[in-house]
Amino acid sequence: MKSVAIIGAGPAGLMAAEVLSQNAVHVDVYDSMPSVGRKFLMAGKSGLNLTYSEPFKQFVERYGSRRKWIEPMLKEFGANELRAWAQELGIETFIGTSGRVFPVNMKASPLLRAWLKRLQSNGVTIHTRHRWIGWNEDQALRFKTVDGEILVKADAVILALGGGSWRRLGSDGAWVSWLEQAGVKVEALKPSNCGFDVAWSSHFKEKFQGHPLKSVVLSFESFRQQGEFVITKHGVEGSLIYACSASIRDAIAAQGTTNIQLDLAPNLMRDDVLKKLSKPRGSKTMASHLEKMVGIKGVKAGLLREFLSKDDFASGASVERLTDAIKNLSVPLIAPRPLDEAISSAGGILFEELDEHLMLKKIPGVFCAGEMLDWEAPTGGYLLTACFASGRVAGQGVLKWLSTS
Numbered sequence: 001m002k003s004v005a006i007i008g009a010g011p012a013g014l015m016a017a018e019v020l021s022q023n024a025v026h027v028d029v030y031d032s033m034p035s036v037g038r039k040f041l042m043a044g045k046s047g048l049n050l051t052y053s054e055p056f057k058q059f060v061e062r063y064g065s066r067r068k069w070i071e072p073m074l075k076e077f078g079a080n081e082l083r084a085w086a087q088e089l090g091i092e093t094f095i096g097t098s099g100r101v102f103p104v105n106m107k108a109s110p111l112l113r114a115w116l117k118r119l120q121s122n123g124v125t126i127h128t129r130h131r132w133i134g135w136n137e138d139q140a141l142r143f144k145t146v147d148g149e150i151l152v153k154a155d156a157v158i159l160a161l162g163g164g165s166w167r168r169l170g171s172d173g174a175w176v177s178w179l180e181q182a183g184v185k186v187e188a189l190k191p192s193n194c195g196f197d198v199a200w201s202s203h204f205k206e207k208f209q210g211h212p213l214k215s216v217v218l219s220f221e222s223f224r225q226q227g228e229f230v231i232t233k234h235g236v237e238g239s240l241i242y243a244c245s246a247s248i249r250d251a252i253a254a255q256g257t258t259n260i261q262l263d264l265a266p267n268l269m270r271d272d273v274l275k276k277l278s279k280p281r282g283s284k285t286m287a288s289h290l291e292k293m294v295g296i297k298g299v300k301a302g303l304l305r306e307f308l309s310k311d312d313f314a315s316g317a318s319v320e321r322l323t324d325a326i327k328n329l330s331v332p333l334i335a336p337r338p339l340d341e342a343i344s345s346a347g348g349i350l351f352e353e354l355d356e357h358l359m360l361k362k363i364p365g366v367f368c369a370g371e372m373l374d375w376e377a378p379t380g381g382y383l384l385t386a387c388f389a390s391g392r393v394a395g396q397g398v399l400k401w402l403s404t405s
């Protein structure tokens with residue numbers, strides 16, 4: 001029987017194992033961590049967003065310039081197939097009000113448990129605490145284990161090593177240099193779905209870190225969306241920021257810094273704000289006038305104070321300027337937070353290095369899948385869906401390759 005080594009037991013590697021295990025091949029899965037699927041389990045901590053419910057045409061647009069590579073994979077295994085697959089494992093899913101799809105119990109662990117049970121009963125062997133450290137001169141795979149280094153030869157290999165965020169969960173991007181040494185072109189890993197640094201004053205930072213900014217509209221280039229995010233001691237993070245983090249990151253890389261625009265009162269037209277704030281405030285402070293007239297208080301008022309001069313905020317020297325700030329506050333972002341803190345990675349193995357079965361053109365018999373490929377997508381289940389889909393393509397590619405080699 002032919003043997004396949006899969007390195008990396010995240011969603012992509014395990015999906016490749018599933019495809020292979022349904023065929024007459026011997027499958028060994030290796031992972032450096034003491035247990036498998038740690039990032040997948042972490043994804044389930046705040047509600048496992050498996051995929052997104054929307055027409056396929058819109059779904060594939062989330063992959064931006066990498067759409068042409070990802071779309072064929074999603075045609076084979078997209079949101080509907082993923083939901084059906086979860087159901088087969090006994091995990092019902094539902095569509096949340098936002099269109100995001102979750103398991104009914106929101107968690108990743110029951111799904112992973114059922115999945116591992118099925119893989120093991122299909123004959124897949126999982127080797128934990130096996131850290132892949134590249135190839136030796138005979139092209140054998142080198143693994144660091146608790147018993148020292150071991151060498152493994154297989155008829156085909158699938159690398160599903162993940163990106164470089166949240167290193168403590170196992171994917172640390174160390175593979176980049178081994179693949180580059182083998183002549184494979186890799187786009188440097190960058191933070192994706194990440195927060196950004198803002199030079200907050202110490203007063204603002206102390207008072208508002210951890211505060212959510214709810215119901216604001218964020219505009220950046222062509223992006224305009226209502227949502228929420230959180231003030232952190234370093235700057236800003238959260239779903240609304242992640243949704244446009246790729247373009248913010250790229251703008252900062254090109255220009256040094258950039259600004260996002262916030263509408264702090266999205267339910268009021270500018271003229272209404274102006275009219276309300278122009279009413280006499282008597283002996284009231286500007287803070288209580290703002291709260292009473294336009295409902296701006298707490299962290300939203302704090303942001304105005306942070307970016308307006310004392311004259312414009314406290315004494316209301318110019319109601320026009322105050323209104324402009326409420327409807328279109330410019331917040332300067334200095335740098336993306338480090339890759340380790342990001343939800344996912346951009347960059348990775350260039351698609352040009354792979355054939356349509358995700359086999360490395362320069363290393364025949366070695367396939368790649370998941371977040372280690374050069375694509376990115378916003379949160380919303382798009383990450384997991386493409387990881388699963390690419391794992392399937394790599395698994396099927398190996399079967400085809402083994403049948404002809």
Ligand SMILES: Cc1cc2nc3c(=O)[nH]c(=O)nc-3n(C[C@H](O)[C@H](O)[C@H](O)COP(=O)(O)OP(=O)(O)OC[C@H]3O[C@@H](n4cnc5c(N)ncnc54)[C@H](O)[C@@H]3O)c2cc1C
Nearest residue numbers: 008010011012032043049132162170171370371381383384
């Ligand atoms: C906090 C958080 C929440 C998230 N929530 C969601 C969500 O709700 N929805 C969504 O779609 N996505 C979410 N994601 C992203 C999603 O989890 C990842 O995109 C996905 O897990 C990537 O799958 P993968 O199989 O490519 O890599 P990974 O899941 O990273 O798996 C790679 C595996 O390879 C192993 N490995 C790495 N290097 C080596 C080596 N040298 N030797 C041996 N083994 C190695 C690692 O230990 C790991 O087990 C979230 C991510 C984070 C951090």
